[in-house]
Amino acid sequence: SYELTQPPSVSMSPGQTARITCSGDALPTQYGYWYQQKPGQAPLLVIFKDTERPSGIPERFSGSSSGTTVTLTISGVQAEDEADYYCQSANNDSTSWVFGGGTKLTVL
Amino acid sequence: QVQLVESGGGVVQPGRSLRLSCGASGFTFSGHAMHWVRQAPGKGLEWVAVISSHATNKYYADSVKGRFTISRDNSMNTVYLQMNSLRREDTAVYFCARRAATDGSLDYWGQGTLVTVSS
Numbered sequence: 001s002y003e004l005t006q007p008p009s010v011s012m013s014p015g016q017t018a019r020i021t022c023s024g025d026a027l028p029t030q031y032g033y034w035y036q037q038k039p040g041q042a043p044l045l046v047i048f049k050d051t052e053r054p055s056g057i058p059e060r061f062s063g064s065s066s067g068t069t070v071t072l073t074i075s076g077v078q079a080e081d082e083a084d085y086y087c088q089s090a091n092n093d094s095t096s097w098v099f100g101g102g103t104k105l106t107v108l
Numbered sequence: 109q110v111q112l113v114e115s116g117g118g119v120v121q122p123g124r125s126l127r128l129s130c131g132a133s134g135f136t137f138s139g140h141a142m143h144w145v146r147q148a149p150g151k152g153l154e155w156v157a158v159i160s161s162h163a164t165n166k167y168y169a170d171s172v173k174g175r176f177t178i179s180r181d182n183s184m185n186t187v188y189l190q191m192n193s194l195r196r197e198d199t200a201v202y203f204c205a206r207r208a209a210t211d212g213s214l215d216y217w218g219q220g221t222l223v224t225v226s227s
Contacts (some may be wrong), residue, residue, distance in 0.1 A: 001170055014179070030212075031212060033212065033213045035153075042203060042220060043145075043203070043214070043217055044217075045215050048213035048215070049213070051212050054215070067191075074215055086152065086153050087156075088153075094212070095167045097155040099145075100152075102152040102153065
């Protein structure tokens, strides 16, 4: 079955730039999406179609794509950004959706 | 505003069935595909199933194929997940989520309903 691979954890000090990667074989042909989830809450969409930011999401959140990897970048990390981040995409024929294993961002 | 409210969770014995519902409001329900996503305690998100806007297409994760059925009633603005032959590993919070109109993102989510499979 199709898989997306993320690092399990990333630690940053406030003001630093955090980069979270997500790798998958279908990413050259399928968009990547990113969700933020804080404890006890539903996930929140922060990046769609690799690079687009929904209204209301701070500008410090951005996305990029290169080959089989999509990347979520948080420029100037703030304490409120501490959360789990999940990438999501689909397989090549869009019959199966998948989430990465999640990356826990800790703001030191 | 867009709202998704799940219901139907609870404690159920292994091998039994449960039906989850997700009521939608604040948008044209029949214009969107709908997903179910689950999260086992302390674990990551797992995609479960999707149904197209008029129920023409339905797809399932391998882990639930043949046991779970997704359906919808556009007149009631509700999507369902019928779960049969439940296993302990199906224990999770189940979220319904709306697929965005123009891309594959899940742009709105409910707060989830907890299903516990235990004897």
